[in-house]
Amino acid sequence: MVKLIHTFADHGDDVNCCAFSSSLLATCSLDKTVRLYSLSDFMELPYSPLKFHTYAVHCCCFSPSGHILASCSTDGTTVLWDTHNGQTLAVMEQPSGSPVRVCRFSPDSTCLASGAADGTVVLWNAQSYKLYRCGRVKDGSLVACAFSPGGNLFVTGSSCGDLTVWDDKMRCLHSEKAHDLGITCCDFSSQPVSDGEPGLEVFRLASCGQDCHIKFWIVSFTHILGLGIKYKSTLSGHCAPVLACAFSHDGKMLVSGSVDKSVIVYDTNTENILHTLAQHTRYVTTCAFAPNILLLATGSMDKTVNIWQFDPEALCQARSTEDHLRQFTEDWSEEDVSMWLCEQGLKDLVSIFKMNNIDGKELLNLTKESLADDLKIDGYSYEKEAMENWIGKKKRTSPMTNLTLPSLVLTPNRTLKMAINRWLETHQK
Structure with a gap:
């Protein structure tokens, strides 16, 4: 392209x-x-x-x-x-x-x-x-x-x-x-x-x-x-x-x-x-x-x-495909969003999304800020071992914002992992 x-x-x-x-x-x-x-x-x-x-x-x-x-x-x-x-x-x-x-x-x-x-x-x-x-x-x-x-x-x-x-x-x-x-x-x-x-x-x-x-x-x-x-x-x-x-x-x-x-x-x-x-x-x-x-x-x-x-x-063509997918996702019900979260390995977030009535239209409008402010999800990425040590020391606040964490569930940042893998593929030839 x-x-x-x-x-x-x-x-x-x-x-x-x-x-x-x-x-x-x-x-x-x-x-x-x-x-x-x-x-x-x-x-x-x-x-x-x-x-x-x-x-x-x-x-x-x-x-x-x-x-x-x-x-x-x-x-x-x-x-x-x-x-x-x-x-x-x-x-x-x-x-x-x-x-x-x-x-x-x-x-x-x-x-x-x-x-x-x-x-x-x-x-x-x-x-x-x-x-x-x-x-x-x-x-x-x-x-x-x-x-x-x-x-x-x-x-x-x-x-x-x-x-x-x-x-x-x-x-x-x-x-x-x-x-x-x-x-x-x-x-x-x-x-x-x-x-x-x-x-x-x-x-x-x-x-x-x-x-x-x-x-x-x-x-x-x-x-x-x-x-x-x-x-x-x-x-x-x-x-x-x-x-x-x-x-x-x-x-x-x-x-x-x-x-x-x-x-x-x-x-x-x-x-x-x-x-x-x-x-x-x-x-x-x-x-x-x-x-x-x-x-x-x-x-x-x-x-x-x-x-x-x-x-x-x-x-x-890319914009047309993306618009089609966006229109398709916009029609999702709350149950469709829950199923999608489970497929992505994010089952622990289902109850939070349901509590906030997140359907397809709401899902498309989510940003990192709304995740942090409205859904009370931290929104930052950390090394897993470092975060486990943080929680292991009885810390119940975000290392970045110092706000209380409503949940101690750790979810993988697959987007960041994919970006790292793409970089490695490009630079390790």
């Missing part, structure tokens, strides 16, 4: 970011350069690499038209480049001179946001190249930024773990702790969650962090009622900090890259894992989907950028 079709190995140091326009791929690196490639033949453009920055380049992004490329660096500058000839259009210096970690264009190309290590965020006028507004987060470095599809809002993420929502006048509308150990990336889906009422924008936001989690949020906004942001769910799959996440252009997939060296592609509807890609040999620092075609780029501290191609027919 997805295959590796090309690898770029031109950078001399860690790859920090990659970005697509409709016809080009841009990559940037600790080696102080930005490189541009044509998507038609994967050849590097004649005027690449782009050289101006005097220190590491942390982020790069295209304007919606693809005519301008922005890059930002430890040197405290955000540079605008003409993608037709590689010429420098503007050099915008962060007012504080602090290292710039992230930059993003607004959807209408009128503004460019840049976030720095000292917590300052600047909105630049993308036509005049002048500073428009400036703000600052309470704590930490700014390392992530994303504009809502309508451009009325943008979100920043900090190394302290805070998600902050700003309006286009640089007014702080909301801030909350999203990831305990720091945010690393965030991205809006371009597709609305629902049509909603006139004037109501409802979109899905993804964030990831050093806590190894990817979280989905629902962001709603109206000029009358203002902003609403609600946590939806957490995606599992990575066993180490997640450094990057990005939605596909149609919003149907989310990709993530991690310190565990893997790339995971999720179905955003079911939140199931579609693919786990393990080609990189060091931390995966960046990932991006192309805007119009089923191409994925992933970059790593191994100094390479991989290009992956999806098979659209296989993808449609």
Whole structure:
């Protein structure tokens, strides 16, 4: 369904970011350069690499038209480049001179946001190249930024773990702790969650962090009622900090890259894992989907950028099968769910599920959080021997949450076991 079709190995140091326009791929690196490639033949453009920055380049992004490329660096500058000839259009210096970690264009190309290590965020006028507004987060470095599809809002993420929502006048509308150990990336889906009422924008936001989690949020906004942001769910799959996440252009997939060296592609509807890609040999620092075609780029501290191609027919077939299975499971009665639990070797959970009236529809909506909060199941995985020793010492609380365990029944994590077996099969050839 997805295959590796090309690898770029031109950078001399860690790859920090990659970005697509409709016809080009841009990559940037600790080696102080930005490189541009044509998507038609994967050849590097004649005027690449782009050289101006005097220190590491942390982020790069295209304007919606693809005519301008922005890059930002430890040197405290955000540079605008003409993608037709590689010429420098503007050099915008962060007012504080602090290292710039992230930059993003607004959807209408009128503004460019840049976030720095000292917590300052600047909105630049993308036509005049002048500073428009400036703000600052309470704590930490700014390392992530994303504009809502309508451009009325943008979100920043900090190394302290805070998600902050700003309006286009640089007014702080909301801030909350999203990831305990720091945010690393965030991205809006371009597709609305629902049509909603006139004037109501409802979109899905993804964030990831050093806590190894990817979280989905629902962001709603109206000029009358203002902003609403609600946590939806957490995606599992990575066993180490997640450094990057990005939605596909149609919003149907989310990709993530991690310190565990893997790339995971999720179905955003079911939140199931579609693919786990393990080609990189060091931390995966960046990932991006192309805007119009089923191409994925992933970059790593191994100094390479991989290009992956999806098979659209296989993808449609997989989604059709999954939708059929989901529809089938949705019709299960409580007894059907009990039978399924017994078949999975989870007979000890039958009484808990029955007590909570879990039928097929409820089963499909269960998350780790609902298992822990509503069904009072711990929801974490431990080594069996360690947990047996814990219980043997008369401990009756969760090692992770310190909450009282209503049951001392240990159930095997078959999903984790399968993931470990897949990893062993891949790495022990």
